[in-house]
Every structure is written in structure tokens, then in C-alpha cells.
Amino acid sequence: MTTHVRVVGTGLIGTSLGIALSNKGFQVSLEDPSPTAVRLARDLGAGRLAVEGDAPDVVVVAAPPDVASRVVVEALREWPGAVVTDVASVKESILREVLASGADASRYVGSHPMAGRERSGAAAARGDLFDGRAWVVVPHPASSATATDQVTHLATAVGAAVRVMPAHEHDEAVAAVSHVPQIAASIVAAGLRELPESAVGLAGQGLRDVTRIAASDPRLWTQILAGNAQAVRDVLREVRDQVAAVVVALDGLVDDGGEGSLGTLSRLLEAGNLGHARIPGKHGAAxxxxxxxxxxxxxxxxxxxxxxxxxxxxxxxxxxxxxxxxxxxxxxxxxxxxxxxxxxxxxxxxxxxxxxxxx
Amino acid sequence: MTTHVRVVGTGLIGTSLGIALSNKGFQVSLEDPSPTAVRLARDLGAGRLAVEGDAPDVVVVAAPPDVASRVVVEALREWPGAVVTDVASVKESILREVLASGADASRYVGSHPMAGRERSGAAAARGDLFDGRAWVVVPHPASSATATDQVTHLATAVGAAVRVMPAHEHDEAVAAVSHVPQIAASIVAAGLRELPESAVGLAGQGLRDVTRIAASDPRLWTQILAGNAQAVRDVLREVRDQVAAVVVALDGLVDDGGEGSLGTLSRLLEAGNLGHARIPGKHGAAxxxxxxxxxxxxxxxxxxxxxxxxxxxxxxxxxxxxxxxxxxxxxxxxxxxxxxxxxxxxxxxxxxxxxxxxx
CATH class of the missing domain: 3.30.70.260 (ACT domain)
Incomplete structure (x- = not known):
């Protein structure tokens, strides 16, 4: 029996997923508040338009992070037999809202495909977007094993490498490896706005690398950061304290050439070496x-x-x-x-x- | 008449410069506190060993930043006919010390080839290290036009693109486009040290880019940051205030879901877009x-x-x-x-x- 997947939200992720699942023989139906967006997704091969009476086996909510939980709850109520997941970059706040809604949360398992582009919208979609990417599946104490299995099955079908972890662990992880680096890149880049042209002209590959993701979509990222406010805040407090400590060390050097300050600088740079060495390379290799x-x-x-x-x-x-x-x-x-x-x-x-x- | 260039310090930059100048027909003599290092540089084609009675036209001090000014002053005294330059990444503190020494500073013009590698030492040298890189030449009110011309001539001969600017302007520029980005990368990377393996496993290309330069040499970078303490401190204070403002905004979201906080996040992300767009691409193209x-x-x-x-x-x-x-x-x-x-x-x-x- 062909699995019927309803994709709610035909932006970059929803449309890419529709294309990938259709290519793998899933039946995909598409829904979006924008009639133009959903027709574009259909024309790109992401699936057919939704019709009255559809009874999907799995619903994937690919709506913006700030409305994802509401749409998940609606889906749980509309299709009492379906497993429901979402693809937002933050997981704990959505889970909390789903649990608080009183809807049947046993059929909800969150997920987070670690795939994206600097561009957004259906037009940027591609069926191989998930090929070889990590896809975090996020069960919770009240979710059923069937729900986890169904979501894992989808992720695996589109070529993603599944990692299972609880919501808080996911949110803490992405705060450190994705959300705080985004803030750091944006802050460094923001500092370039007022520089004289001659100074910007000295930019090299180092600066280009540090600030590449500062080109990301501000609207989407405002929602992501807001949705993971607590975990991001906790990591960012440490960054703030570290920056402040370096400022104090530099103050010491400016005022009295203080030797103790050198130790602060060199310890930070060494800590950076150690942290950097932990990042996996291609295919997870060191x-x-x-x-x-x-x-x-x-x-x-x-x-x-x-x-x-x-x-x-x-x-x-x-x-x-x-x-x-x-x-x-x-x-x-x-x-x-x-x-x-x-x-x-x-x-x-x-x-x-x-x-x-x-x- | 062949120009005779003395290279003092045969690390990565000195050896690379010796090779490049030798390839262009300059006479290069080499000097380093380490007899092993200087012989390796000679064997790599960087020039001949220095001998008693050498009378170089130009002396390039390629010593570590914390001893550069002392070596520049020694060179000005040893060769009263020579133009002297250095290649350190910071310029104002060295200039101040040279002026204070009472040596003939009219023959000193600082420079900063914007070339380097994550590796160091003569073994990593290459004759094309300066090909197409920016090379900042830093005259001062007491320096002679001849000195600026000689240094510019060297830089151009090895393929670099010369930019002339005063020391304080150079130091402020590199604080913003190089030194503060280094600190930001090191701080973000340092935060990865204690993460669980499962969290580090979610790292993507964004994190790899933001933290690539966190792999740089701590000893060298401690000297660079210390040598440009004031300009780095001024830029880093703004970074500190920005990070603190984002922490406050996130606090607001955690405590009361405060709408005002979203504006802070979105303004930062938009400022990051604008700053990022100013960075020149390949060959200085937008x-x-x-x-x-x-x-x-x-x-x-x-x-x-x-x-x-x-x-x-x-x-x-x-x-x-x-x-x-x-x-x-x-x-x-x-x-x-x-x-x-x-x-x-x-x-x-x-x-x-x-x-x-x-x-």
C-alpha cells in the first residue's frame, strides 16, 4: 500500500520533500495558504493538490517556525489516524505547545532535517536537498513507537541520515552548532557596515568564511532564534562573558602592558584550536x-x-x-x-x- | 644594478619572500637566530646566507611581531644606507617604538603583506605566497619618498597589490576585518569543547566556515592581538555590547515572550546582511x-x-x-x-x- 504524505507548507523544505517523496513512489498531497505557492510546488513535481476527504498516513508540517505548533495541532485534530511531524529548526517550544493543546500527542514526533539554502521558497527547491544530510527525529515520552518509525521511514527514504534525540538535547545542540554561530557571524558582519572602503578592501578569505552565513534570511532567523531563546541565551551568555574577558585583557594591555593579559588571549586561542578540532569533516570524518x-x-x-x-x-x-x-x-x-x-x-x-x- | 635585499627572519613570510625575490633576480641574503632555519631557507632557494660586510639596499624584518621593532632599529643602525621595512600584522606600535629609539626613521617604512597560511615556518614557504595578495605599505610623516618607493617596488615585484595607508588606519582596518573575526571564531569554537558528541555531530558547513580560522597558531595570534590591543579593543567593545543586547533580547523572550525583543534580533540579522554585502569577492569584485x-x-x-x-x-x-x-x-x-x-x-x-x- 502506498503511503500518503500530506505536506502542509510548500516553501523550500516542503516542496523539496514533496519532490523527493514523489520520486520514491510516495503519494504526496500539497497544501499552502498561498494558492500560487502550492501550484508552483505541484508544477515542480512535489505532488498533487490537496482535496476534500484526503486521509493522509503522515502529515509533514513545513510551516514557518512561529506557526508550526498551531498547524501541527490542527493536523492532529483533522486526521485522527495520521502521524504528524514538523520540520522546524527548534523543537522544545513546539512540543510544549502541542502537549498543552490537549490534542493526541502520541501521534506527534518532531523532526529537523539539517538541510537548507541561503535562498528560500518553492523555486529554490530540489529533490536531493536531504541527500546525505542529518535529519534529527525527536520522540517524546508520550509519543508512540509507530510515530517515530513512520517519521524515520520518511527521512531515510529521502536519503537523510537519521539521528534520534530528545527535544531539549536537540535544541541545546543546535544552539551551539548553528544558532549562536549565526549570531556571531551577523555581529561580525554588522560591524563592517560603517568601515571605510579602504578597510573593507583588506578583507581576506578568513573574514569571508566567518561571515558567509550572515547573508541568511533575517525573517526566518528571527523566528528560529526566538523559538530557541532559552538554549541560545545560555550559550550566548558564555560568549558574552568570553568577549568581555578579552576586552578586559586588551584594556590591561592598553593601560599597562599587563603580562597577565597575554595568558587570557593565548588560552582563548588554544581553546579555539581544541574546539575546532572536534568538528567532523566530510561524511563525519575527523x-x-x-x-x-x-x-x-x-x-x-x-x-x-x-x-x-x-x-x-x-x-x-x-x-x-x-x-x-x-x-x-x-x-x-x-x-x-x-x-x-x-x-x-x-x-x-x-x-x-x-x-x-x-x- | 641588482638590488640587494636582506631578509631577517626565515619563517613562512621571510622564506617565501626570499624565494619570490630570488626568482625575480634580486640578490637576497638571509639571517635568522636559528642556524637550522636559515639553512633550510637557503636550501629552498630563498637566497644565500648572510656574510660579514654585506651592504643591503633594503632590509626586510620578518621577525615575530613582539621583536619586530627592536630588529628594525638594529637594522637602521647597522646599515646607515639601507631602507628598512617589516612585515608584521600590526603597524602603529612598531612605528612608535622605532620613532622613540632615536634611529634614523626616515629610512623606515612599515609594510604588511596580507598573506599567510594556517601552517608556519620555512617548510611551509612558497614563492607565490604574495601573488595577487594585498600588501599594505605604511609611510609616516618622517619617512622619505625613496623608502616608500623601495618597499612598494619589492611588493610589486613579488606580485602583490600595493595599498598605501597610515599606520593607525591600517591597524583599525585589520582590527575589524581580521583580528576581531579571529577572536569571534576562536570564541565560537571554544564553546564546542565540552559539547556532547551527538551535538558536535550536527555541525554543518555554516559552523565549519565560521570557525575555520580558529585553527590558527595561538602563539602568533597572541602577539598580533597584543600588538594591536587598542584598535581591537575598540571594535570588540561594540561586539560585546551587541552580544549583550542579544542576550537581553533573548532574556525578554524567555521571561515574557516580549515582542520588543524580536525587533532587536531582526535588526541585527538585517545589519549582518548589509555588512556581509560589503565584502569584496574574488579579485575585489562585488x-x-x-x-x-x-x-x-x-x-x-x-x-x-x-x-x-x-x-x-x-x-x-x-x-x-x-x-x-x-x-x-x-x-x-x-x-x-x-x-x-x-x-x-x-x-x-x-x-x-x-x-x-x-x-
């Missing part, structure tokens, strides 16, 4: 598992392709690639990450072929 | 000048090369490339940046060749 080989690449059509063809022909798997561009000059550096055992063979082969290699 | 085309790439040797070969064969210049990897699955997304006019032709050609393309 970042230390790869080494970089740097190759000078002329900035002309096909040059990078030639390089990568040579890497492939050498039988070496490229694990990651980062381009560094010069300023106003026609060369770049391609940094190729490979397993340590491949560094020497790769270097030798590329040099033989005339590439300028560094490591 | 980031908005390029659009992204996303292509699904199987994670197998040669696949990315095939894709880039197809891009090159379509006659389209790839402006930038970013790889997004899935978690535990054998596909990735290559995001190709091209000029807007190339988006449609590229998409059509790649789809014709069987690639899965999104934008």
Missing part, C-alpha cells in the same frame, strides 16, 4: 584525516578541470577542494584534500605533469 | 556579480574533473567553486559561480550532458 596539497592554477577556462583530470587519472580520490583567489591577479591556488598516504604520490605525479605544487 | 549553479556530483574519482571539463568545454569561465558534502552518503553538490549571463547556457549544456543541475 578533519585531521586529510592533508592538503596546494597547486597553482592559472585563472583560465578549463585549467581547474585539467588539474582535476590529472588528479583523477593518478587514481587519487579528492576528498575536498578549496579555491583561494588572489587579488587582481590571474592565478589561484587549489587546495586539494587527500588521505595522507596520497600526498607524496599526488605531488610527484602533478609535478611530473608540470603543475606547481606546494604542501 | 560578491553579487556572480550567480551559483548547483550540480550533483557522485563521490568517485574523476567525477568532479569530468564536470569541470564539461564546464570548460562549454566555454564558460568558472569564477568560484564550493563543494558541499553530504553526511554518510556518496554524493556531493558542486556550487559553480559564474557571471549571470552564463547561468542559462551552462545549465542547458550540463543538463544535455546528463548532469543534475539546480540553481
Amino acid at each position: 578533519p585531521a584525516a586529510y592533508e592538503l596539497v596546494s597547486v597553482v592554477v592559472p585563472d583560465e577556462p578549463g585549467a581547474l578541470a585539467r588539474l582535476l583530470t590529472d588528479v583523477g587519472a593518478a587514481g587519487i580520490n579528492l576528498e575536498d577542494l578549496h579555491l583561494e583567489h588572489g587579488l587582481g591577479q590571474a592565478v589561484g591556488i587549489a587546495e586539494i584534500a587527500v588521505v595522507p598516504a596520497s600526498v607524496e604520490p599526488l605531488r610527484a605525479e602533478l609535478e611530473r605533469l608540470g603543475w606547481r605544487v606546494h604542501d | 560578491p553579487a556579480a556572480y550567480e551559483l549553479v548547483s550540480v550533483v556530483v557522485p563521490d568517485e574519482p574523476g567525477a568532479l574533473a569530468r564536470l569541470l571539463t564539461d564546464v570548460g568545454a562549454a566555454g564558460i569561465n568558472l569564477e568560484d567553486l564550493h563543494l558541499e558534502h553530504g553526511l554518510g552518503q556518496a554524493v556531493g553538490i558542486a556550487e559553480i559561480a559564474v557571471v549571470p549571463a552564463s547561468v542559462e547556457p551552462l545549465r542547458a549544456e550540463l543538463e544535455r550532458l546528463g548532469w543534475r543541475v539546480h540553481d
Whole structure:
């Protein structure tokens, strides 16, 4: 029997999910307050329009975070046989509101596909959005095993890697690995608004990396931060205290060249080294598992392709690639990450072929 | 007449500069407190060892920031005919100490090549390190035009793009675009040290970008921050106040769901959008000048090369490339940046060749 999934909300996530599930043979029906948005989603292959009398097995609420709990409760009441989930980036506040509503929460299990783009809306949707991404499934003491299984089944069907954890654990985790980094990036970027042009002109790759996510949608992120206010606040208080401690250390250096201040700075930088080393790399591998080989690449059509063809022909798997561009000059550096055992063979082969290699 | 450049300090920057200048036909002599380091630099082609009686035209002090001014003063005294520069990341404190020394400061002009790597030491040196990078030249009221010209000449010879600005302007600029972002990245990364493994496992590309420079050398960065304490402190005070304001806004949401708090969050996120938009992209172009085309790439040797070969064969210049990897699955997304006019032709050609393309 084909599973019938109702997708409520045809923005980026809802439409992408509709496309992915339809591709996998699910029956998908679509619903959105905007008739234009829902028709666009249908035309993109996300499913059929909802009709009176639909009886979905699973309802996925892909509404904005600030209305998600209301829509979940409505769905639990409208379809007494359906499992209901949502895809919002915060989980505890929604769960609390669902439990408080008196609706049958045994059929509700929250989820959070860790997939997104800097663009939003159905037009940005893609059926492979969840391919290989983490998808957190969030059961609670009152939810049924069937509900968890159904949601896990959907997530797995669209290629996501499921992680199961309770709501508070999810919210604390994303506060640290996603929401507070977003605030930090926005604050650093906001500080660039009033800089003279000559100063902004000195920006390098470091600043670009630190502030990339500062380009994210303010409306969506206001809701995400508000929805996870407590966990974000707790992590951010530590950040505030750390920043204040560095300001005090710098004050000490300005006023009296105080030697104690150096210890504060160096301990922070070392702590940053240690924290950074914990972040998993590609496919969850430790970042230390790869080494970089740097190759000078002329900035002309096909040059990078030639390089990568040579890497492939050498039988070496490229694990990651980062381009560094010069300023106003026609060369770049391609940094190729490979397993340590491949560094020497790769270097030798590329040099033989005339590439300028560094490591 | 061949210009004779003395490089004092054969770490990453000094050795790279020696190699680059030697390649351009300069006579380079090398000096370092460590006999091992200076011999390694010589063997890497950075120049010859210094000998008694050398009379350099230009002396480049590539010593650590905390000893740079002392070494500059020694060089001004040892070679009364030479122009002297240094390459430290902070400029005002060094200039102040040089002026206070009573040495002939008319022959001193500071500089700051905006080039570096996460690795350090002569072994990491490369002759193209300055290719296309900004190189700030920092004259002062007492310096001679000849000194500025000589330093500019060196920087240009090794391929750098020279920007001339006074010391305080340089220090304020790098505080905002480099030093404070370093502190922010280190603080966010430091917060990851105590997280449970399951939380770190949810880290995505956003966190990786925000914290990449948290892997930098703590010893070097302690000196850099201490050397620019005042300018960094001034920018960091604003960051501290912003973080504190966000904590207060989140407190308001936790305590009473206060609507006023949403305005604080949304204004910060919008300010982040505006600041981010000011950062120049590749070759100083505005980031908005390029659009992204996303292509699904199987994670197998040669696949990315095939894709880039197809891009090159379509006659389209790839402006930038970013790889997004899935978690535990054998596909990735290559995001190709091209000029807007190339988006449609590229998409059509790649789809014709069987690639899965999104934008």
C-alpha cells in the first residue's frame, strides 16, 4: 500500500520533500495558504493538490517556525489516524505547545532535517536537498513507537541520515552548532557596515568564511532564534562573558602592558584550536584525516578541470577542494584534500605533469 | 644594478619572500637566530646566507611581531644606507617604538603583506605566497619618498597589490576585518569543547566556515592581538555590547515572550546582511556579480574533473567553486559561480550532458 504524505507548507523544505517523496513512489498531497505557492510546488513535481476527504498516513508540517505548533495541532485534530511531524529548526517550544493543546500527542514526533539554502521558497527547491544530510527525529515520552518509525521511514527514504534525540538535547545542540554561530557571524558582519572602503578592501578569505552565513534570511532567523531563546541565551551568555574577558585583557594591555593579559588571549586561542578540532569533516570524518596539497592554477577556462583530470587519472580520490583567489591577479591556488598516504604520490605525479605544487 | 635585499627572519613570510625575490633576480641574503632555519631557507632557494660586510639596499624584518621593532632599529643602525621595512600584522606600535629609539626613521617604512597560511615556518614557504595578495605599505610623516618607493617596488615585484595607508588606519582596518573575526571564531569554537558528541555531530558547513580560522597558531595570534590591543579593543567593545543586547533580547523572550525583543534580533540579522554585502569577492569584485549553479556530483574519482571539463568545454569561465558534502552518503553538490549571463547556457549544456543541475 502506498503511503500518503500530506505536506502542509510548500516553501523550500516542503516542496523539496514533496519532490523527493514523489520520486520514491510516495503519494504526496500539497497544501499552502498561498494558492500560487502550492501550484508552483505541484508544477515542480512535489505532488498533487490537496482535496476534500484526503486521509493522509503522515502529515509533514513545513510551516514557518512561529506557526508550526498551531498547524501541527490542527493536523492532529483533522486526521485522527495520521502521524504528524514538523520540520522546524527548534523543537522544545513546539512540543510544549502541542502537549498543552490537549490534542493526541502520541501521534506527534518532531523532526529537523539539517538541510537548507541561503535562498528560500518553492523555486529554490530540489529533490536531493536531504541527500546525505542529518535529519534529527525527536520522540517524546508520550509519543508512540509507530510515530517515530513512520517519521524515520520518511527521512531515510529521502536519503537523510537519521539521528534520534530528545527535544531539549536537540535544541541545546543546535544552539551551539548553528544558532549562536549565526549570531556571531551577523555581529561580525554588522560591524563592517560603517568601515571605510579602504578597510573593507583588506578583507581576506578568513573574514569571508566567518561571515558567509550572515547573508541568511533575517525573517526566518528571527523566528528560529526566538523559538530557541532559552538554549541560545545560555550559550550566548558564555560568549558574552568570553568577549568581555578579552576586552578586559586588551584594556590591561592598553593601560599597562599587563603580562597577565597575554595568558587570557593565548588560552582563548588554544581553546579555539581544541574546539575546532572536534568538528567532523566530510561524511563525519575527523578533519585531521586529510592533508592538503596546494597547486597553482592559472585563472583560465578549463585549467581547474585539467588539474582535476590529472588528479583523477593518478587514481587519487579528492576528498575536498578549496579555491583561494588572489587579488587582481590571474592565478589561484587549489587546495586539494587527500588521505595522507596520497600526498607524496599526488605531488610527484602533478609535478611530473608540470603543475606547481606546494604542501 | 641588482638590488640587494636582506631578509631577517626565515619563517613562512621571510622564506617565501626570499624565494619570490630570488626568482625575480634580486640578490637576497638571509639571517635568522636559528642556524637550522636559515639553512633550510637557503636550501629552498630563498637566497644565500648572510656574510660579514654585506651592504643591503633594503632590509626586510620578518621577525615575530613582539621583536619586530627592536630588529628594525638594529637594522637602521647597522646599515646607515639601507631602507628598512617589516612585515608584521600590526603597524602603529612598531612605528612608535622605532620613532622613540632615536634611529634614523626616515629610512623606515612599515609594510604588511596580507598573506599567510594556517601552517608556519620555512617548510611551509612558497614563492607565490604574495601573488595577487594585498600588501599594505605604511609611510609616516618622517619617512622619505625613496623608502616608500623601495618597499612598494619589492611588493610589486613579488606580485602583490600595493595599498598605501597610515599606520593607525591600517591597524583599525585589520582590527575589524581580521583580528576581531579571529577572536569571534576562536570564541565560537571554544564553546564546542565540552559539547556532547551527538551535538558536535550536527555541525554543518555554516559552523565549519565560521570557525575555520580558529585553527590558527595561538602563539602568533597572541602577539598580533597584543600588538594591536587598542584598535581591537575598540571594535570588540561594540561586539560585546551587541552580544549583550542579544542576550537581553533573548532574556525578554524567555521571561515574557516580549515582542520588543524580536525587533532587536531582526535588526541585527538585517545589519549582518548589509555588512556581509560589503565584502569584496574574488579579485575585489562585488560578491553579487556572480550567480551559483548547483550540480550533483557522485563521490568517485574523476567525477568532479569530468564536470569541470564539461564546464570548460562549454566555454564558460568558472569564477568560484564550493563543494558541499553530504553526511554518510556518496554524493556531493558542486556550487559553480559564474557571471549571470552564463547561468542559462551552462545549465542547458550540463543538463544535455546528463548532469543534475539546480540553481
